[in-house]
Amino acid sequence: MPFEPGDLVVLIDRRGGRHLLRLTEGKERIGKVGVVDTGSLIGQEDGTVIHIGSASLTALSPTVLDKVAAIHRKAQIILPRDAALIALHADVKAGDHVVEGGAGSGALSIVLLHLLRPGGRLVTYEVRADHAQVAQSNVERAGLCDNHEIHIGNIASDIAETDVDSTILDVPEPWEAVPACHEALAPGGRFVSYSPTIGQVEKTHEALKGYEMADIRTFEVLERELVVGKRGTRPSFEMLGHTGYITAARKLA
Ligand SMILES: C[S@@+](CC[C@H](N)C(=O)[O-])C[C@H]1O[C@@H](n2cnc3c(N)ncnc32)[C@H](O)[C@@H]1O
Known part of the structure; x- marks a missing residue:
């Protein structure tokens, strides 16, 4: 199921760091990783990889863990x-x-x-x-x-x-x-x-x-x-x- 506005998403960085956020149309700063345009994930499939500068993040629907x-x-x-x-x-x-x-x-x-x-x-x-x-x-x-x-x-x-x-x-x-x-x-x-x-x-x-x-x-x-x-x-x-x-x-x- 593609991501919808309001969905919870976990972004996993290259070092295994996990960042939980709720998708809105706006942008969000994620620790040292940078600013993520969360709106760009809306409509994307679970497991999409996004890039911020040289960093890549995998966006997944979060598990209970x-x-x-x-x-x-x-x-x-x-x-x-x-x-x-x-x-x-x-x-x-x-x-x-x-x-x-x-x-x-x-x-x-x-x-x-x-x-x-x-x-x-x-x-x-x-x-x-x-x-x-x-x-x-x-x-x-x-x-x-x-x-x-x-x-x-x-x-x-x-x-x-x-x-x-x-x-x-x-x-x-x-x-x-x-x-x-x-x-x-x-x-x-x-x-x-x-x-x-x-x-x-x-x-x-x-x-x-x-x-x-x-x-x-x-x-x-x-x-x-x-x-x-x-x-x-x-x-x-x-x-x-x-x-x-x-x-x-x-x-x-
Ligand atoms: C170790 S913490 C629980 C952690 C929780 N299971 C978790 O996973 O986040 C223990 C809690 O029990 C509460 N507590 C202590 N005695 C209690 C009692 N008799 N009735 C209800 N809560 C109590 C404490 O205030 C504390 O918040």
Whole structure:
């Protein structure tokens, strides 16, 4: 499909730098690359290469990874490697009703919203108004705000939703929110929590067992990029050794 006015486009430069922008008839300055006439992309096919002076840029429709990479960060975000497994364990799909604890910068919200559309709904609880505002503007910029509500509130005490398909937590004390998540979930509903430390995982397991949640498991995701070169291919030296642990469980009837 050719690009239309208002479409989000990611421009990838020669060094792999990615620049997310919305197409208008005007011009836009892109970092050190220069001024791009975004209007000239309207009507062009996805994957078009444009030239600014000696630089060339590839214009592509953005993936959800591009949208997450472009967010403004206020709090530590969940990286795509963890978001992928969180979404799989929560089994997030079109039409789902999901409750999330801890908006942060909205990175995980963007991934969840991408998966639950069309028809689904994400309700995020965030205790800090400044974080909620940043997350909301990042979700808006990603063009995914239609199915999203953010409430200023504590996930451990303020959930108003019932019969939800999954509850997903990225908060420092997830065990405190287990009773509220249990109450909100439909029978068979999925609980997923992300925590950086083992102590948090142990307390969360303890709380889940107390609420008769089943199939309780914890995972860690490790990701290592390969650098492919003419002289040889090797793992990147820049592997991020640790992010967090993902705990998943199901609500019993
Ligand atoms: C690490 S950040 C979440 C990052 C987010 N998942 C992302 O990918 O951008 C944790 C957030 O949880 C919020 N928070 C902490 N305790 C909370 C609670 N009990 N209920 C709701 N939000 C909470 C913090 O203010 C913070 O914004």
